[in-house]
Amino acid sequence: MKPxxxxxxxxxxxxxxxxLRTADSDxxxxxxxxxxxxxxxxRLARPSxxxxxxxxxxxxxVRAGEGGVAxxxxxxxxxxxxxxxxxxxxxxxxxxxxxxxHPPIRNRGTVGGSIAHADPAAELxxxxxxxxxxxxxxxxxxxxxxxxxDFFLYPFTTSLEPDEVLTEVFFPKAPSGSGxxxxxxxxxxxxxxLAGVCAVVSNGSARLCFTGVGGRPVLVDSDEPxxxxxxxxxxxxxxxxxxxxxxxxxxxxxxALELARARSAQ
Amino acid sequence: MTRVRVEVNGTAVEREVxxxxxxxxxxxxxxxxxxxxxxxxxxxxxxxxxxxxxxxxRSCLMLAVQxxxxxxxxxxxxxxxxxxxxxxxxxxxxHALQCGFCTPGFVMAVTALLEERRGEKxxxxxxxxxxxxxxxxxxxYQNIVxxxxxxAGSEG
Numbered sequence: 524m525k526p527x528x529x530x531x532x533x534x535x536x537x538x539x540x541x542x543l544r545t546a547d548s549d550x551x552x553x554x555x556x557x558x559x560x561x562x563x564x565x566r567l568a569r570p571s572x573x574x575x576x577x578x579x580x581x582x583x584x585v586r587a588g589e590g591g592v593a594x595x596x597x598x599x600x601x602x603x604x605x606x607x608x609x610x611x612x613x614x615x616x617x618x619x620x621x622x623x624x625h626p627p628i629r630n631r632g633t634v635g636g637s638i639a640h641a642d643p644a645a646e647l648x649x650x651x652x653x654x655x656x657x658x659x660x661x662x663x664x665x666x667x668x669x670x671x672x673d674f675f676l677y678p679f680t681t682s683l684e685p686d687e688v689l690t691e692v693f694f695p696k697a698p699s700g701s702g703x704x705x706x707x708x709x710x711x712x713x714x715x716x717l718a719g720v721c722a723v724v725s726n727g728s729a730r731l732c733f734t735g736v737g738g739r740p741v742l743v744d745s746d747e748p749x750x751x752x753x754x755x756x757x758x759x760x761x762x763x764x765x766x767x768x769x770x771x772x773x774x775x776x777x778x779a780l781e782l783a784r785a786r787s788a789q
Numbered sequence: 790m791t792r793v794r795v796e797v798n799g800t801a802v803e804r805e806v807x808x809x810x811x812x813x814x815x816x817x818x819x820x821x822x823x824x825x826x827x828x829x830x831x832x833x834x835x836x837x838x839x840x841x842x843x844x845x846x847r848s849c850l851m852l853a854v855q856x857x858x859x860x861x862x863x864x865x866x867x868x869x870x871x872x873x874x875x876x877x878x879x880x881x882x883x884h885a886l887q888c889g890f891c892t893p894g895f896v897m898a899v900t901a902l903l904e905e906r907r908g909e910k911x912x913x914x915x916x917x918x919x920x921x922x923x924x925x926x927x928x929x930y931q932n933i934v935x936x937x938x939x940x941a942g943s944e945g
Contacts, residue, residue: 524809525830531791531808531854553855560850561831563809573808577855601844625922627838627845627898712921 526563530572534579537661537688543574545663545686550574552688554597554636557628582635582690587612591656591695596635596688600647601626603634613654613694619646619705619721625713638674639689641681644715644735646705648675651694652740653721653732659691666690675739701725702787704779707734708771710762717763718771722779724787731776736768751776795856797822798866806853813837815853816863824864824893828924835923838894839863845901864893867900876900879940880933887927895923899937911941 532550534540543550549571553559562568576582582597587608594603603609604620623629623637623646637647638658651658651671658669663686674681683689697703707719719734729746736757743754757768790805797820804819813830816822816839828834830849837848840862867874873881876899886892902911902919911919916937917930925933 524807524814525811525849526809526852528807528809531852533854553852556852556855557832557847557850560811560852564811564831564849573852575855624832625835626901626919627835627847627922628832628850630841630844631846631850712918 525566526560527566527569529563529570532572532574533577534574537579537582537690540574540576540579540688541662541686543572544688547572548685552576552639554639555599555631555633556636557624557632558636558640558642576688585609589696591654591693592616594634594692594694596633596639596690596692598634600629600632600634600637604629609694612696613650615650615654615697615703615705615721615723616694618703619650622646622705622707622709622713622716622719628713634692635689638692639681639683641675641679641739642715643675643678643737643739644719646707646716646719646721646734647692649719649721649732649734649740650705651692652742653723653730654695654697656692656694658689659693660684660687661690662687668693672742677738697723698725700787702783702785704782704786706775706779706782708775715762718757718768718775720772720775720779722776722783724780724783729780729783731779733772733776736772746780748773748776791854793854793857795853795858796860798862804853808852808854810853811849812839812851812853812856812861813848816848816861819853822863822865826890826893828890828894833924834891834894835898836891836894838897838923840897840901843901843904845898862897864896867896874900876903876936876940879936883932883936883939885932885936891923891925891927895920895925895933898923899940902937903941906941911937913938 551570553573553575582595584595585606586593592609592612610617656671705721707716722731733741736755757765759765794803816825826836828836832850839848
């Protein structure tokens with residue numbers, strides 16, 4: 524078998540999941556499994572147990588309201604991508620989600636899973652940061668909200684405590700009349716991006732969040748390319764050098780601003 | 790061991806499995822449904838694509854126990870009464886395969902695509918984008934795209 528052995532728990536409530544997390548700090552939460560199962564298959568992850576949230580009720584929903592879109596942690600990415608009300612409130616969500624893997628991945632992958640996994644090259648964390656969103660987490664001390672900017676710490680590391688479970692992701696609406704864009708460059712469609720950007724412009728101000736060029740989503744409140752370059756910390760890997768990623772940030776940032784501004788003018 | 794109850798190609802199946810058993814291995818080894826092919830086993834190649842409650846999914850990126858209560862369709866479940874499914878027939882007509890290793894994954898992904906976009910006209914670019922998660926190593930994708938268009942026409 525590909526994955527290493529682990530215990531398997533299927534809690535029925537968030538509280539049960541929290542109790543399992545509290546009892547075993549080596550246990551990990553299984554949501555859609557589109558990032559975790561490859562890590563298990565390659566035996567890069569060897570958790571003592573999986574806590575599968577599939578039977579926890581009430582964690583799959585898309586609720587668009589005045590302030591934005593509240594999304595249950597176990598909502599499939601594809602459901603959010605297709606949601607008309609989410610598109611109306613936060614159109615950048617659909618544009619970014621279409622860049623996430625491939626349809627079969629998004630059919631299984633969850634919104635909460637992608638956020639909690641905190642891959643610095645992933646799209647959804649950047650959307651959450653650029654919109655100034657937040658997550659809801661439940662632990663033994665109760666439920667709390669964590670702002671996106673305080674949530675993503677380092678690669679694959681968040682401020683979620685080892686005994687907490689992420690339950691909701693909230694994407695605020697951008698101000699009315701604002702424009703948006705989500706762009707990235709990949710070797711092949713659906714691959715991990717070499718670099719990407721989510722941009723929101725409103726009333727002359729610009730906010731960009733870059734992916735793949737730092738240990739976490741890199742948020743910059745500036746339309747100045749020099750400010751972007753000062754904020755990022757790209758590294759080299761088999762797909763591209765650090766210098767190439769710096770150039771991509773300049774190009775993608777400019778294109779995203781142009782597209783976002785054109786949309787805001789409409 | 791954990792009990793899993795799934796419907797596979799219309800038949801109810803109940804088994805005791807190790808939680809770490811992948812759905813792909815459950816289908817192939819436990820149920821003998823070797824039409825689902827296993828390529829990369831980390832979600833890149835798409836050869837193991839099946840339908841879960843009608844939606845496409847990578848069977849190598851799922852544990853069998855995660856499918857408890859769901860309905861799984863594999864390539865073996867497409868043909869009806871000895872008649873090829875329209876997508877299978879279109880692949881044959883367009884010569885959309887050479888060695889055939891990737892074919893079951895493509896056929897399942899195309900089946901999901903055409904079900905989702907039933908009656909719509911798809912551009913070749915849309916088809917290519919929808920199938921970007923399936924790799925064919927024999928040759929290009931020209932005939933695969935043609936097969937999709939044939940199947941879309943025959944179903945539309």
